[in-house]
Amino acid sequence: MVLIIIATVLSTILASFIFILDGMLIWRFIVGAIYNIGVNSYLVLWGGAYIKTPIDLSSNKKAFGDKQAFNSKTLLLTLPKLILPMGVYALGHYLISPTAGYIFVGMAGIIGFGFRNKVFAMIEAIYKKEKI
Numbered sequence: 001m002v003l004i005i006i007a008t009v010l011s012t013i014l015a016s017f018i019f020i021l022d023g024m025l026i027w028r029f030i031v032g033a034i035y036n037i038g039v040n041s042y043l044v045l046w047g048g049a050y051i052k053t054p055i056d057l058s059s060n061k062k063a064f065g066d067k068q069a070f071n072s073k074t075l076l077l078t079l080p081k082l083i084l085p086m087g088v089y090a091l092g093h094y095l096i097s098p099t100a101g102y103i104f105v106g107m108a109g110i111i112g113f114g115f116r117n118k119v120f121a122m123i124e125a126i127y128k129k130e131k132i
Helices: 002-020 025-050 072-095 098-114 116-130
Strands: none
Touching (some): 025 072, 025 098, 025 116
C-alpha cells in the first residue's frame, strides 16, 4: 500500500509539469491521484487475492512469464479499475457539470480513505480464504 501511495505521489508530481499546457489539466492529475490512492489501491489488492499464479520476477522472457498469467479472470478483475472511475466521473459530468465529475471522483477517493480499515479487513479475509 505504501509503495502504491509513493508511486502515485511521484507520478503526480512528475506529471504536474504539463500544467504549462492547460490550467485545468493539473486538477485532473490531482483528482486521479486521490482516486488511485483511495480506491484503486484497494482494487489492486483485492484483485491480487484471487490470482493464484505466481509471478517470476527474475525471468526476462515475456511480460507475463511462462505461466500464461493473463486470462479471463485477470481481465474481469481489471475491468472495475477502468470502468468505475469513468462511471463516477460520468455521473457528475452529465448530472451537474464537468467540474462536478472531478469532484465526484475526488470524493470517491476521500471516502475510500475513510473506509480503509473496513476494506483492509475484507481483503485480509479474502487472502486468508483464497491463498490457503
